[in-house]
Amino acid sequence: MIFRLMVLAGLCWIGGFGIFLATRPPPLENTRTDAIVVLTGTSGRIARGLEMLEAHAAKRMLISGVAPQVRPRELAHEYKVSPQVFACCIDLGHEAVDTRSNAEETADWVREHGYHSVRLVTSDWHLARARLELVNALGTDATVIGDGVPGTPSYAVLVGEYNKLILRRVALLIGQAT
Numbered sequence: 001m002i003f004r005l006m007v008l009a010g011l012c013w014i015g016g017f018g019i020f021l022a023t024r025p026p027p028l029e030n031t032r033t034d035a036i037v038v039l040t041g042t043s044g045r046i047a048r049g050l051e052m053l054e055a056h057a058a059k060r061m062l063i064s065g066v067a068p069q070v071r072p073r074e075l076a077h078e079y080k081v082s083p084q085v086f087a088c089c090i091d092l093g094h095e096a097v098d099t100r101s102n103a104e105e106t107a108d109w110v111r112e113h114g115y116h117s118v119r120l121v122t123s124d125w126h127l128a129r130a131r132l133e134l135v136n137a138l139g140t141d142a143t144v145i146g147d148g149v150p151g152t153p154s155y156a157v158l159v160g161e162y163n164k165l166i167l168r169r170v171a172l173l174i175g176q177a178t
Contacts, residue, residue: 013166020162024124025148033058033145034115037106039099039122039130040065044149049121050079052147053089058119062109064093064102099126103133110142117143124148125158129165136172 027048036058038049046063053061063075072086091109096102110118118138122130127146134144153161 016166017159017162020128020165021158023128025127025146026124027149028119028145028147031057031119031145033117033119034142035059035110035113035117036061036119036121037109037134038063039096039102039120039126041126042123042149042151042153044151045121045123046075046079048147048149050081052119052121053085054081060089060091060113060115062091062093062106064105064109065096066092066094068094070094099130099133102130103137106134107137107141110138115142117145119147120144121147121149123151123153125151125153125161129161129168132165132168132172 036049036052038045038061040046040063049061049063052058066075070092072090072092073083075081075090075092076083076086093102093105093109096105106118118134120127120131120134127148131144131146138144
């Protein structure tokens with residue numbers, strides 16, 4: 001009996017993992033939101049957020065999880081963007097250290113600005129969990145749409161991310177939101 005349950009659980013995990021891989025979201029086109037939020041991490045995320053901001057896909061952008069020593073002028077130089085764009089339209093969040101704290105930092109920023117829709121930019125393989133965390137942190141205060149930056153993570157990273165997603169969903173279901 002225990003063996004059958006273990007086999008069933010394994011098959012469910014494998015099936016869910018297949019769905020997780022098959023449903024990694026692509027970059028989002030032709031959609032406007034009040035704000036763009038970029039979670040730091042793998043390459044391409046900040047560039048994608050800047051591309052969307054320059055395309056007027058949102059009013060303002062938050063880059064969450066920036067190292068405390070990083071300054072706007074350094075990012076402007078690195079990404080070849082005018083410092084005036086950073087001054088007018090981009091905020092750097094220095095408090096977040098992981099996906100959950102990214103969501104908390106972002107929720108505070110969204111509420112502070114009174115935004116009702118957010119484009120969440122992160123790696124395609126990270127988007128499901130990042131969106132889960134942000135929707136949980138925001139509640140009904142804003143709509144969150146995902147904008148996945150294509151990546152080529154290792155199999156170990158994908159398995160780890162899928163396991164974190166499962167554990168976090170379970171924690172939220174049993175009421176362990178914090």
